[in-house]
Amino acid sequence: MIGRLNHIAIAVPDLAAATALYRDTLGGDVSEPQTLPEHGVTVVFVNLPNTKVELLEPLGEGSPIAKYLDSNPSGGMHHVCYEVDDIIAARDRLSEQGARVLGDGEPKIGAHGKPVLFLHPKDFNGTLVELEQV
């Protein structure tokens, strides 16, 4: 069912500093920042040959990333995103197997303009899993 690793996401307290780190120290190819107010984040992508790293900084009130940074002030690995062909079929299969889908269980439109769902980290060894239909 799961296909490509679409991205890994890293929460960071200072997006400009993190972008400079990935660009200058690690020599990565970084995007311009994109503000996504409906997700409460500003995002920079580090484009690798086979996948992406998504650097996430909180944006606005109630950002889910702000809560994460309260517990992890210097940042950390926030989630992984796997691609699926059919997000509704994936959701139904996961629910049948007892995995919990976050929110109301309906896909939302994610950072790439495609339907996404998040799965409860307690059901996946402490790892927040995003599924994206591609």
Add this chain to the structure above:
Amino acid sequence: MIGRLNHIAIAVPDLAAATALYRDTLGGDVSEPQTLPEHGVTVVFVNLPNTKVELLEPLGEGSPIAKYLDSNPSGGMHHVCYEVDDIIAARDRLSEQGARVLGDGEPKIGAHGKPVLFLHPKDFNGTLVELEQV
């Protein structure tokens, strides 16, 4: 400098249960377990079309994963591994930029039989970074 994302590693308290989760619930292609006594881990790889997820269970006394699981009993994202062409050149560049290399700074042979180094998570937004020469 950084090339492909070679893998993301997830520490798990029960490798058999995690393997079943990734195989049966997420529908991933999982490897047989491999014991790596010199690294203090037993590993299962989830082979995705573009990269791998490495599931890590502690093996033996003093496993670095055991310490991680003490703080994160249900598991969690442990590290990310980027490929580099020349690990010595990468190390020297990183050191010049102020990033700390763990251990004695000399590459060790990793799970794939290739030279690896780990970078201090405090220098990379709370993310433990492995570099592997390919």
